[in-house]
Amino acid sequence: MASSRKVSQSTVGRLSLYLRLLSEVQREGRLTLSSGELARRCGTTAAQVRKDLSFFGTFGKRGLGYAVPELIEALRSILGLERRWKVALVGAGKIGSALLGYQDFRRQGFIIGAVFDSDPAKVGERRHDVVVRPDAELERVLEEEGIDIVIVAVPAEVAQVVVDRVVSAGVRAILNFAPTKLDVPAEVTLKSVNMAVELESLSYALASSGKRPRRPAVSRG
Amino acid sequence: MASSRKVSQSTVGRLSLYLRLLSEVQREGRLTLSSGELARRCGTTAAQVRKDLSFFGTFGKRGLGYAVPELIEALRSILGLERRWKVALVGAGKIGSALLGYQDFRRQGFIIGAVFDSDPAKVGERRHDVVVRPDAELERVLEEEGIDIVIVAVPAEVAQVVVDRVVSAGVRAILNFAPTKLDVPAEVTLKSVNMAVELESLSYALASSGKRPRRPAVSRG
Numbered sequence A, B: 001m002a003s004s005r006k007v008s009q010s011t012v013g014r015l016s017l018y019l020r021l022l023s024e025v026q027r028e029g030r031l032t033l034s035s036g037e038l039a040r041r042c043g044t045t046a047a048q049v050r051k052d053l054s055f056f057g058t059f060g061k062r063g064l065g066y067a068v069p070e071l072i073e074a075l076r077s078i079l080g081l082e083r084r085w086k087v088a089l090v091g092a093g094k095i096g097s098a099l100l101g102y103q104d105f106r107r108q109g110f111i112i113g114a115v116f117d118s119d120p121a122k123v124g125e126r127r128h129d130v131v132v133r134p135d136a137e138l139e140r141v142l143e144e145e146g147i148d149i150v151i152v153a154v155p156a157e158v159a160q161v162v163v164d165r166v167v168s169a170g171v172r173a174i175l176n177f178a179p180t181k182l183d184v185p186a187e188v189t190l191k192s193v194n195m196a197v198e199l200e201s202l203s204y205a206l207a208s209s210g211k212r213p214r215r216p217a218v219s220r221g
Helices: A009-027 A035-042 A046-054 A068-078 A094-100 A103-107 A135-145 A156-168 A197-208 B011-028 B035-042 B044-054 B068-078 B094-102 B102-108 B135-145 B157-167 B195-208
Strands: A083-090 A111-115 A130-134 A149-152 A173-176 A189-192 B083-090 B110-117 B131-132 B147-154 B173-176 B189-192
Touching: A009 A046, A009 A068, A009 B157, A009 B195, A035 A046, A068 B195, A083 A094, A094 A111, A094 B094, A103 A111, A103 B195, A111 A135, A130 A135, A130 B195, A135 A156, A149 A156, A149 B195, A156 A173, A156 B011, A173 B094, A173 B195, A189 B195, A197 B011, A197 B068, A197 B102, A197 B147, A197 B173, A197 B189, B011 B035, B011 B044, B011 B068, B035 B044, B083 B094, B083 B135, B094 B110, B102 B110, B110 B135, B131 B135, B135 B157, B147 B157, B157 B173
Parallel strands: A083 A111, A083 A149, A111 A130, A149 A173, A173 A189, B083 B110, B083 B147, B110 B131, B147 B173, B173 B189
Antiparallel strands: none
């Protein structure tokens, strides 16, 4: 397997898209796919597809394209999807609870086995078959259960404190939904999903580029 | 205001973070902030902060830093947050319903006023005070209500069809949660949030870089 140092985050993101597209193609009953068609359906170029895959070995035959089942298997292995990952969620609010119900995570091998919240009213409640635990048990449970990945879905102002505690418990991969910038040591991988920032990039585009709505703006009352 | 052509998506994303950080600082009761401290708290450099803001005018005074309330007001204006935006949601599943309950959207001026689903069992149900409408009414309601932004939270295999219908109804800004690549005309701004891809980038990092869990992997049974 390639060293992760050479492989960009963009390449890894595209591998995920290739895997999704190949799985669709497999459901359609097809056994081979050209790099050109894979590229077209993922919005990139055939050269980019070949370069992304070249980090990890030799795939496909000239003139025949990729064998769909083999490439799916290879991508699942590269992306670490051939095993189950133990996931914990900190923050049992709206977003956190929705993530718990997101069936795709489980299908992909990400099993949310522990949920924490600092609100005593939520502790003891069930969220999609997982009982909410008190915040105070965080480090102990992360270590005892050997949690691999922690999803942080807490308010922005407490997110850094939560992340520091998660890192101190030995977790090396964090998915953050709090709309704030977080610091982690170099050995920890942190990814952030910020829905408010995405929405603001849309309002920026509408406000700045003449993509005007068809009706007058409603003033903030 | 700057032309949107000169301003990168990364700059716009950082403006959102600056705005969040400045709002925190304002809640702490502070009236000025240096570009250095703003940069440090957002994980970037003072030069980057100054460059990002220079697209939109002259802010701050040498030696005094930025006036917090003025910069907040300017950023809100740049990001199109001084008005309300009419938002519709297509797909009243788990993720869609969670988004409806996300108070931050409303606070930022993004008002979800219409929800659609293709499942007759969901039509007529209330989701956070909004009644789910049938899929068939999509184009008519988008046009009649003058919807600015559509959030797409449908399964991947129907997402392109939904997006084509939304575009045909004149909507120019789309936030997509379906884990697939979507095509839109150049005049439409599309942003995607893909939680599965983010999780897979974490499993890739764990699987490839020796960031091993502290316990043996659980094999897929």
